[in-house]
Amino acid sequence: xxxxxxxxxxxxxxxxxxxxxxxxxxxxxxxxxxxxxxxxxxxxxxxxxxxxxxxxxxxxxxxxxxxxxxxxxxxxxxxxxxxxxxxxxxxxxxxxxxxxxxxxxxxxxxxxxxxxxxxxxxxxxxxxxxxxxxxxxxxxxxxxxxxxxxxxxxxxxxxxxxxxxxxxxxxxxxxxxxxxxxxxxxxxxxxxxxxxxxxxxxxxxxxxxxxxxxxxxxxxxxxxxxxxxxxxxxxxxxxxxxxxxxxxxxxxxxxxxxxxxxxxxxxxxxxxxxxxxxxxxxxxxxxxxxxxxxxxxxxxxxxxxxxxxxxxxxxxxxxxxxxxxxxxxxxxxxxxxxxxxxxxxxxxxxxxxxxxxxxxxxxxxxxxxxxxxxxxxxxxxxxxxxxxxx
Amino acid sequence: xxxxxxxxxxxxxxxxxxxxxxxxxxxxxxxxxxxxxxxxxxxxxxxxxxxxxxxxxxxxxxxxxxxxxxxxxxxxxxxxxxxxxxxxxxxxxxxxxxxxxxxxxxxxxxxxxxxxxxxxxxxxxxxxxxxxxxxxxxxxxxxxxxxxxxxxxxxxxxxxxxxxxxxxxxxxxxxxxxxxxxxxxxxxxxxxx
Numbered sequence: 001x002x003x004x005x006x007x008x009x010x011x012x013x014x015x016x017x018x019x020x021x022x023x024x025x026x027x028x029x030x031x032x033x034x035x036x037x038x039x040x041x042x043x044x045x046x047x048x049x050x051x052x053x054x055x056x057x058x059x060x061x062x063x064x065x066x067x068x069x070x071x072x073x074x075x076x077x078x079x080x081x082x083x084x085x086x087x088x089x090x091x092x093x094x095x096x097x098x099x100x101x102x103x104x105x106x107x108x109x110x111x112x113x114x115x116x117x118x119x120x121x122x123x124x125x126x127x128x129x130x131x132x133x134x135x136x137x138x139x140x141x142x143x144x145x146x147x148x149x150x151x152x153x154x155x156x157x158x159x160x161x162x163x164x165x166x167x168x169x170x171x172x173x174x175x176x177x178x179x180x181x182x183x184x185x186x187x188x189x190x191x192x193x194x195x196x197x198x199x200x201x202x203x204x205x206x207x208x209x210x211x212x213x214x215x216x217x218x219x220x221x222x223x224x225x226x227x228x229x230x231x232x233x234x235x236x237x238x239x240x241x242x243x244x245x246x247x248x249x250x251x252x253x254x255x256x257x258x259x260x261x262x263x264x265x266x267x268x269x270x271x272x273x274x275x276x277x278x279x280x281x282x283x284x285x286x287x288x289x290x291x292x293x294x295x296x297x298x299x300x301x302x303x304x305x306x307x308x309x310x311x312x313x314x315x316x317x318x319x320x321x322x323x324x325x326x327x328x329x330x331x332x333x334x335x336x337x338x339x340x341x342x343x344x345x346x347x348x349x350x351x352x353x354x355x356x357x358x359x360x361x362x363x364x365x366x367x368x369x370x371x372x373x374x375x376x377x378x379x380x381x382x383x384x385x386x387x388x389x390x
Numbered sequence: 391x392x393x394x395x396x397x398x399x400x401x402x403x404x405x406x407x408x409x410x411x412x413x414x415x416x417x418x419x420x421x422x423x424x425x426x427x428x429x430x431x432x433x434x435x436x437x438x439x440x441x442x443x444x445x446x447x448x449x450x451x452x453x454x455x456x457x458x459x460x461x462x463x464x465x466x467x468x469x470x471x472x473x474x475x476x477x478x479x480x481x482x483x484x485x486x487x488x489x490x491x492x493x494x495x496x497x498x499x500x501x502x503x504x505x506x507x508x509x510x511x512x513x514x515x516x517x518x519x520x521x522x523x524x525x526x527x528x529x530x531x532x533x534x535x536x537x538x539x540x541x542x543x544x545x546x547x548x549x550x551x552x553x554x555x556x557x558x559x560x561x562x563x564x565x566x567x568x569x570x571x572x573x574x575x576x577x578x579x580x581x582x583x
């Protein structure tokens with residue numbers, strides 16, 4: 001049924017439809033409303049689950065790890081410093097190949113302290129071995145949350161659903177909340193192949209000697225690469241049930257013959273898409289919405305960039321001393337293309353800086369130069385900085 | 391696409407986000423697309439806060455802040471003295487302000503039209519609490535004719551019942567009477583396509 005509700009409430013309802021048996025989370029802005037709403041659904045008897053109050057994000061992730069290893073469907077959510085505090089456990093969850101779902105309400109990382117949205121937090125744990133899916137709007141967040149449980153359980157890998165903090169979590173808009181039967185039809189009950197069982201004891205998380213470590217790492221990498229197929233099939237199967245298409249690994253749209261592309265992860269997509277229709281005098285633009293950052297879909301990305309002369313890659317995070325994170329990965333992924341577009345890399349909307357409609361014409365104007373921009377912060381005001389920092 | 395952009399200014403504790411959400415939900419009740427979101431600053435009572443509402447006849451994709459609203463709803467007249475509050479208001483833009491004083495006694499930006507409503511005292515009278523948000527929304531809907539106030543009452547009926555709903559309904563009907571109905575109808579501004 002279509003309802004006008006806040007993104008966080010919609011995500012909480014989507015989680016409840018997946019019937020997790022254990023939820024553990026510690027509140028942090030802008031994730032708080034998601035967990036508050038789950039707590040309310042539990043209190044109202046809508047969701048029958050063990051809601052564990054913990055004293056930190058480290059514990060939240062640890063509870064989820066243990067409960068999932070013991071065979072429960074689990075869920076947690078966090079953001080920013082919370083994700084960093086979890087990070088040790090996040091690596092463990094992934095390395096142990098434990099299926100769980102985490103919503104990251106994307107937020108900047110201190111210092112300087114900011115409660116506002118960018119994607120530095122999930123980027124900081126990009127190498128932890130989780131699947132990472134980025135949502136462009138709240139409908140996408142609902143549908144991706146439901147798909148995430150199936151992907152996680154089929155791949156025996158954890159899935160991080162990345163949702164822009166405030167911009168999506170705190171936005172009220174109309175969206176379709178699925179019926180319970182639809183989700184039941186899509187998501188079978190959770191059975192973990194290596195579930196802890198006192199009758200058949202196994203050890204989890206033991207020391208791995210140099211003799212086997214490389215093989216463990218290789219198989220983890222391979223499992224992530226193999227997850228591409230499950231991400232695509234989850235999107236397709238859910239589309240058959242819900243009637244709504246999810247982008248799978250990515251989605252490219254725009255007029256045929258467009259020679260300029262813009263690649264983005266998350267909610268800035270909507271503003272750029274709107275701006276593309278609004279400013280009718282601009283050069284045609286192909287927008288590429290990257291949904292799956294891990295696994296990084298090299299082939300699909302090459303196909304999406306086919307025919308482009310210019311590609312603008314927008315990062316919502318950065319690696320100081322290097323530059324754009326997404327930008328560098330895209331450069332590496334495309335370098336074997338026969339007709340390689342010029343790649344311009346900008347960080348935009350850091351720490352909640354608004355990305356207005358006129359960002360589109362400004363971006364298109366910014367690439368009209370001899371050398372492509374290797375990396376810069378797009379909306380920085382250099383006059384505010386001392387000479388040596390400019 | 392007809393797109394109406396509204397910015398609501400208030401203070402923490404005045405129900406600013408609630409007002410934005412109610413407006414977007416009421417739009418949805420009448421078959422329109424409503425989008426509401428806050429711009430949180432310091433999260434404490436009394437601090438100036440801003441919320442944004444977009445109403446359109448089709449899906450709204452943009453998620454940027456509203457820099458050039460057609461309408462401002464101001465829950466506390468003292469905010470008119472804070473820099474930035476009336477910034478970007480479109481030429482001919484309209485301001486609805488909660489004040490017991492007349493608009494002539496208040497600072498009105500050039501090229502703007504202001505109407506004042508004693509929303510806090512209306513709320514005090516009907517609810518026993520000086521929460522101005524629903525009275526302002528009722529007056530706003532009456533002035534603009536964006537959609538009938540019944541949509542707002544319907545949204546409140548999802549949340550409240552009995553005496554509370556009855557008092558709110560009375561308050562909405564009373565506040566709508568306090569302003570000239572349809573006066574801002576033509577200012578319902580198409581800022582989209």
